[in-house]
Amino acid sequence: MSKLRVAVIGAKGRIGSEAVRAVEAADDMELVAALGRGDKLEALVETGAQVVVELTTPGSVMGNLDFCVRHGIHAVVGTTGWTDERLAQLRTWLDASPETGVLIAPNFSIGAVLTMKFAQLAAPYFDSVEVVELHHPHKADAPSGTATRTAQLIAAARERAGSAPQPDATETALDGARGADVDGVRVHAVRLNGLLAHQEVLLGGEGETLTLRHDSLHHSSFMPGILLGARRVVETPGLTFGLEHFLDLD
Numbered sequence: 001m002s003k004l005r006v007a008v009i010g011a012k013g014r015i016g017s018e019a020v021r022a023v024e025a026a027d028d029m030e031l032v033a034a035l036g037r038g039d040k041l042e043a044l045v046e047t048g049a050q051v052v053v054e055l056t057t058p059g060s061v062m063g064n065l066d067f068c069v070r071h072g073i074h075a076v077v078g079t080t081g082w083t084d085e086r087l088a089q090l091r092t093w094l095d096a097s098p099e100t101g102v103l104i105a106p107n108f109s110i111g112a113v114l115t116m117k118f119a120q121l122a123a124p125y126f127d128s129v130e131v132v133e134l135h136h137p138h139k140a141d142a143p144s145g146t147a148t149r150t151a152q153l154i155a156a157a158r159e160r161a162g163s164a165p166q167p168d169a170t171e172t173a174l175d176g177a178r179g180a181d182v183d184g185v186r187v188h189a190v191r192l193n194g195l196l197a198h199q200e201v202l203l204g205g206e207g208e209t210l211t212l213r214h215d216s217l218h219h220s221s222f223m224p225g226i227l228l229g230a231r232r233v234v235e236t237p238g239l240t241f242g243l244e245h246f247l248d249l250d
């Protein structure tokens, strides 16, 4: 059987360099290009890449996806910074290239995907829910894509269940003291040397609390999800948001 022809963009970055090694080590894949900043995207066409793994920056990802989708190259995207406007733009590009698939995964690690799922399940049963994400200090964006998605899923689950607004008597606060407001869910971002990627979902009810915590201790935690995404996206046209859809967890 022929191998899946995979390229990595952002190949010299923290997660991109790990992805290069993971693709090279996968028996069913061939790494055909490893692009860094300044490299020409035409190399993707010249090398016959079937799937691109996009791990760059919010400032670069849209240009890279525009190119990939226009050339019918499927994409697995870990880069953060997704807004409704960006997703709408991507859908427009995909409409014009209906056989192309793009997976955007706020987090590729199985534990993080399950944490989001558990948070969604638990959120309607508690009065209060807040999200704390903790990352290495080199991270460019806050809050993390994972925390933003977790908060959105919590908010949607609470809305579906008809949950009451969260209790909060705060009248005065220093700017930022109560975190960011994502669809009514407070999200707090910690940046600390020594950390990689961690998240806690704190849930509180009458006389009890529940804490869901996930820790990515190494970038290897993201690799099985990236490889699964590459295998599945080639047979899944259109936009898939969240690895859970490829794990039968949706």
Ligand SMILES: NC(=O)C1=CN([C@@H]2O[C@H](COP(=O)(O)OP(=O)(O)OC[C@H]3O[C@@H](n4cnc5c(N)ncnc54)[C@H](O)[C@@H]3O)[C@@H](O)[C@H]2O)C=CC1
Binding pocket: 009, 010, 011, 012, 013, 014, 015, 016, 035, 036, 037, 038, 039, 055, 056, 057, 058, 060, 064, 077, 078, 079, 080, 081, 105, 106, 107, 108, 109, 145, 222
């Ligand atoms: N979804 C997930 O599971 C994960 C997502 N991420 C996300 O992936 C992104 C990258 O994270 P890190 O590797 O930590 O950052 P990084 O800064 O170490 O790496 C980004 C790399 O992309 C390169 N780059 C930027 N623009 C480029 C372009 N136009 N073409 C080619 N290369 C370009 C940079 O030079 C750099 O080498 C971030 O948005 C981060 O949040 C990170 C880890 C896991």
Ligand SMILES: O=C(O)C1=N[C@H](C(=O)O)C[C@H](O)C1
Binding pocket: 080, 106, 107, 108, 135, 139, 140, 143, 144, 145, 146, 147, 196, 197, 198
């Ligand atoms: O920048 C990182 O490191 C990570 N980024 C993603 C995010 O913003 O959620 C995924 C993971 O948290 C690591």
